[in-house]
Amino acid sequence: MKKPHSNGETNGAMQGWRTAIVTSDPSNIWIRGYDTVSLMQRGSFADVIYLLHRGELPSPAERRLIEALLIGISDHGAGAPSCAVGRMVASSNRQSVAAAVAAGVLAIGDEHGGAGSPCMEQIADCLDRVREDGVTLQEAAAAVVGEAISEKRRLAGFGHRVHHTKDPRIDFLFSLARKAKVAGDGVKAVQALETEIARQIKPLPANIDAALAAILHDLGFPPSAARFIFIIGRVAGITAEIAEEYLRERPMRVRIPVAYDGKSPRKLGPAKKKAKK
Numbered sequence: 001m002k003k004p005h006s007n008g009e010t011n012g013a014m015q016g017w018r019t020a021i022v023t024s025d026p027s028n029i030w031i032r033g034y035d036t037v038s039l040m041q042r043g044s045f046a047d048v049i050y051l052l053h054r055g056e057l058p059s060p061a062e063r064r065l066i067e068a069l070l071i072g073i074s075d076h077g078a079g080a081p082s083c084a085v086g087r088m089v090a091s092s093n094r095q096s097v098a099a100a101v102a103a104g105v106l107a108i109g110d111e112h113g114g115a116g117s118p119c120m121e122q123i124a125d126c127l128d129r130v131r132e133d134g135v136t137l138q139e140a141a142a143a144v145v146g147e148a149i150s151e152k153r154r155l156a157g158f159g160h161r162v163h164h165t166k167d168p169r170i171d172f173l174f175s176l177a178r179k180a181k182v183a184g185d186g187v188k189a190v191q192a193l194e195t196e197i198a199r200q201i202k203p204l205p206a207n208i209d210a211a212l213a214a215i216l217h218d219l220g221f222p223p224s225a226a227r228f229i230f231i232i233g234r235v236a237g238i239t240a241e242i243a244e245e246y247l248r249e250r251p252m253r254v255r256i257p258v259a260y261d262g263k264s265p266r267k268l269g270p271a272k273k274k275a276k277k
């Protein structure tokens with residue numbers, strides 16, 4: 001391959017940015033050094049997501065795992081906060097697709113779709129305790145759950161508003177990770193935490209964020225990756241929900257039942273007279 005060169009953006013007064021991700025010349029685009037058209041011919045979108053974030057192409061088994069995660073994340077119905085908010089904004093602002101998509105993405109956070117990163121930190125916490133304190137993984141998970149209870153914290157990645165006993169995506173993802181020989185300490189730590197949560201709190205199934213956290217940990221991603229991968233996957237669903245809102249629904253159709261429990265109507269007192277100069 002010819003050495004990719006600067007596309008000329010460094011010649012102006014502004015100092016050039018450093019990047020190791022993408023470069024281009026008048027007839028080529030390279031992603032992490034691979035020609036984009038070759039990737040279009042022989043790769044998949046999951047390959048390119050992995051390549052963009054990790055710098056190397058995934059193995060076929062790793063690609064399959066990333067694809068399965070993205071499918072699992074893509075949509076959970078119009079009522080999921082990210083989809084509901086996207087639809088709400090599409091309903092009132094029909095001129096800006098970007099505003100509706102961005103609004104949907106902004107609904108993703110610690111309580112919805114954002115639990116993967118803290119769950120990866122919980123996994124790391126368990127594994128650190130095993131290494132540093134010489135305890136078993138189950139004992140480490142028991143300590144992590146116990147601390148969360150005494151600090152009145154929820155454990156990220158466990159519990160679901162709909163799937164109270166089992167998240168239908170999890171067993172498949174973990175068995176795929178085992179088949180791919182990717183499943184390691186991350187998957188084991190999530191299972192140890194699930195057992196301890198059931199023992200110390202109540203049965204709260206590992207949710208998609210926990211599966212994402214476990215598998216990304218075992219693939220060697222850093223904790224921040226869980227948020228990025230969730231957003232990448234969910235944008236597919238948010239855009240479909242917004243498109244349906246535009247195509248099937250009338251503007252401003254959303255009417256939320258609101259119960260007012262504030263002050264009864266009351267009169268303003270007499271207006272104060274202005275002081276004469």
Ligand SMILES: CC(C)(COP(=O)(O)OP(=O)(O)OC[C@H]1O[C@@H](n2cnc3c(N)ncnc32)[C@H](O)[C@@H]1OP(=O)(O)O)[C@@H](O)C(=O)NCCC(=O)NCCS
Nearest residue numbers: 111112113115153154155156157158159160161204207209
């Ligand atoms: C997803 C979630 C918001 C659902 O909440 P919910 O509908 O209130 O959950 P449930 O009705 O099943 O359970 C409520 C009870 O279990 C407890 N609980 C639920 N999830 C918990 C968790 N992850 N850690 C500790 N306790 C939890 C709550 O404190 C609550 O106890 P309380 O009744 O004494 O107040 C909640 O499980 C949660 O916060 N999970 C962690 C964040 C997360 O993983 N989010 C991604 C979801 S896909």
